[in-house]
Amino acid sequence: MSFKFTEENLKRIEQSRKKYPTALAAVMDTVYIAQEQNGYISTEVMAEIADVLGIDKVNVLSVVTFYTMYHTKLMGKYHVQVCTNVSCMLRGGYEIWEQVKNKFGLDNMQTSADGKFSVEEVECMGACGFAPMIAVNEDFYENLTKEKVEEILDSLK
Amino acid sequence: MERIVLPEIENLHDINVYLANNGFEAARKAFKLSTDDIIDQVKKSGLRGRGGAAFSTGLKWSFMPKTTDKPKYLCINGDESEPGSFKDRQIFEYNPFQLIEGIIIACYAIGAKTAYIYIRGEYHRWVKLMQKAVETAYEKGFAGEKMKETFGIDFFCDIHVHKGAGAYICGEESSQMNSIEGLRGYPRVKPPFPAQRGLWGCPTTINNVETITNVPPIILKGWEWFSKIGAQRHPGTILFGISGHVNRPGVYEVNSGTLLTELIYDYAGGVPGQKKIKCVIPGGSSMPPLRGDQLEGVRMDAESLKEAGSAIGTGGIMVMDEDTNLLDVLLRISKFYHHESCGQCTPCREGTGWLEKTLKRIKNGQGTSQDLDLLIDVANNIEGNTICALGDAAAWPVKFMITRFRDEFEKYVNNEVSLPVANKVHSMRNSEVPLAAVKK
Numbered sequence: 001m002s003f004k005f006t007e008e009n010l011k012r013i014e015q016s017r018k019k020y021p022t023a024l025a026a027v028m029d030t031v032y033i034a035q036e037q038n039g040y041i042s043t044e045v046m047a048e049i050a051d052v053l054g055i056d057k058v059n060v061l062s063v064v065t066f067y068t069m070y071h072t073k074l075m076g077k078y079h080v081q082v083c084t085n086v087s088c089m090l091r092g093g094y095e096i097w098e099q100v101k102n103k104f105g106l107d108n109m110q111t112s113a114d115g116k117f118s119v120e121e122v123e124c125m126g127a128c129g130f131a132p133m134i135a136v137n138e139d140f141y142e143n144l145t146k147e148k149v150e151e152i153l154d155s156l157k
Numbered sequence: 158m159e160r161i162v163l164p165e166i167e168n169l170h171d172i173n174v175y176l177a178n179n180g181f182e183a184a185r186k187a188f189k190l191s192t193d194d195i196i197d198q199v200k201k202s203g204l205r206g207r208g209g210a211a212f213s214t215g216l217k218w219s220f221m222p223k224t225t226d227k228p229k230y231l232c233i234n235g236d237e238s239e240p241g242s243f244k245d246r247q248i249f250e251y252n253p254f255q256l257i258e259g260i261i262i263a264c265y266a267i268g269a270k271t272a273y274i275y276i277r278g279e280y281h282r283w284v285k286l287m288q289k290a291v292e293t294a295y296e297k298g299f300a301g302e303k304m305k306e307t308f309g310i311d312f313f314c315d316i317h318v319h320k321g322a323g324a325y326i327c328g329e330e331s332s333q334m335n336s337i338e339g340l341r342g343y344p345r346v347k348p349p350f351p352a353q354r355g356l357w358g359c360p361t362t363i364n365n366v367e368t369i370t371n372v373p374p375i376i377l378k379g380w381e382w383f384s385k386i387g388a389q390r391h392p393g394t395i396l397f398g399i400s401g402h403v404n405r406p407g408v409y410e411v412n413s414g415t416l417l418t419e420l421i422y423d424y425a426g427g428v429p430g431q432k433k434i435k436c437v438i439p440g441g442s443s444m445p446p447l448r449g450d451q452l453e454g455v456r457m458d459a460e461s462l463k464e465a466g467s468a469i470g471t472g473g474i475m476v477m478d479e480d481t482n483l484l485d486v487l488l489r490i491s492k493f494y495h496h497e498s499c500g501q502c503t504p505c506r507e508g509t510g511w512l513e514k515t516l517k518r519i520k521n522g523q524g525t526s527q528d529l530d531l532l533i534d535v536a537n538n539i540e541g542n543t544i545c546a547l548g549d550a551a552a553w554p555v556k557f558m559i560t561r562f563r564d565e566f567e568k569y570v571n572n573e574v575s576l577p578v579a580n581k582v583h584s585m586r587n588s589e590v591p592l593a594a595v596k597k
């Protein structure tokens with residue numbers, strides 16, 4: 001299965017490229033754009049990124065495998081992330097993590113069969129003063145209780 | 158108490174409101190001064206970095222070479238990945254233009270033509286907010302080539318936002334530079350320091366978001382004014398993020414040198430249920446924790462905290478009440494550093510794993526008091542033996558938590574151990590603590 005960037009995304013990559021003196025530096029932005037378009041980063045996607053930027057494939061691979069926000073397998077339409085680091089833990093982060101796992105019947109980094117939900121136990125998200133928190137895709141939900149979490153999860157259709 | 162970084166002005170994130178409140182006046186003033194003069198004023202103001210090391214900002218700027226044929230760079234560290242720290246996002250959200258103004262003044266002072274604002278990937282919303290603010294600054298002529306016209310000077314600088322992708326280590330300055338260059342976030346060996354060889358081998362200065370946001374008021378109101386605020390050796394206001402077991406967690410901007418107890422009880426509203434405090438980590442999870450009975454009289458500035466046996470770090474205060482299980486806390490902290498170790502240096506890569514495994518063994522009820530010594534031993538062998546400070550950051554909580562709360566940790570372990578384990582541990586350590594009773 002081959003992967004090609006859309007015209008619009010090629011323009012975005014070009015813009016990112018202008019920010020830096022080297023093409024390699026635009027790789028992080030480009031991987032984000034690819035993940036947005038394809039959902040995850042496969043070998044084909046990495047090859048295309050390398051091609052578009054004119055860099056070695058290994059450079060793309062090394063970045064994709066280092067940073068935790070790049071996914072090499074397809075995550076759910078709603079990627080639910082629960083912080084369990086100290087500040088959240090002190091205010092019930094683990095209870096919410098258990099609640100989220102039980103709700104979907106999934107374990108860390110698993111995706112539901114219908115591809116709708118995936119769950120991840122994440123490290124500190126920088127919301128310590130608004131703990132506990134969960135993030136659904138890019139959105140933060142803070143100052144949570146079990147009831148509020150239930151409400152948020154139910155609203156994901 | 159005056160607020161410098163997050164003033165109480167509504168809608169300050171709107172450029173018109175910012176302009177109506179002396180916005181970019183400091184830049185106008187600065188561009189009439191010589192670069193040496195600006196660096197000197199920042200030095201005299203006593204401004205110290207807010208990212209953890211509390212290093213003198215003016216001094217850091219003065220390390221930038223004056224004559225070089227290479228381009229120079231400014232890097233603004235907004236990675237904010239230290240657990241317990243959540244202050245910079247307030248600046249991105251509520252006062253982005255003061256940050257931008259600080260950036261153009263800093264660029265002018267050190268002669269940088271390009272600045273990168275590195276924001277952690279998880280902060281999608283704040284990346285967008287900052288991106289928008291930068292675009293507005295470009296439109297209005299406060300960044301990019303239009304600056305020449307706006308300020309009537311022969312200088313301009315570009316500002317770009319770089320989005321991270323979820324790596325704690327990228328808050329470390331040299332790994333952040335690798336990350337901007339499109340590499341894995343591996344810290345670099347220092348020296349050479351960034352001012353000699355930074356981004357793409359060129360002279361680079363890296364400052365924290367909060368540090369740079371302090372610069373415009375210093376230029377506008379003068380270094381004398383700033384140097385008189387708060388603690389003399391660490392002047393200014395500091396953003397403290399208070400989290401954990403308090404009634405009103407959040408970010409509070411107060412003068413440096415404010416009492417820790419005042420922050421916890423007056424600002425954050427004390428501990429829920431009037432419980433006693435067992436433990437406070439005063440500067441983000443990698444700083445040495447303080448016992449509840451050590452808090453009296455501790456002031457929140459770099460020097461005072463050092464005397465109290467901890468460090469200011471990023472000002473992320475984590476409060477734990479008397480019912481907290483410190484083994485759980487320490488295990489969680491160690492799990493974090495194991496997860497976030499970049500894997501470059503053996504002591505950290507292997508050591509953080511052993512710290513977590515040993516703590517897990519204790520958690521599973523199979524720990525012995527020798528494990529506590531073993532943990533301290535492993536921590537001592539990580540500390541100081543790695544390229545960057547993540548090693549120390551992983552070692553300190555373990556070392557100080559166990560030493561300062563030894564009585565509590567003794568409760569979680571069995572004092573009787575089997576002979577093979579005793580022999581093995583005994584052979585690896587030089588502890589003066591007597592061996593525990595050996596099981597027959």
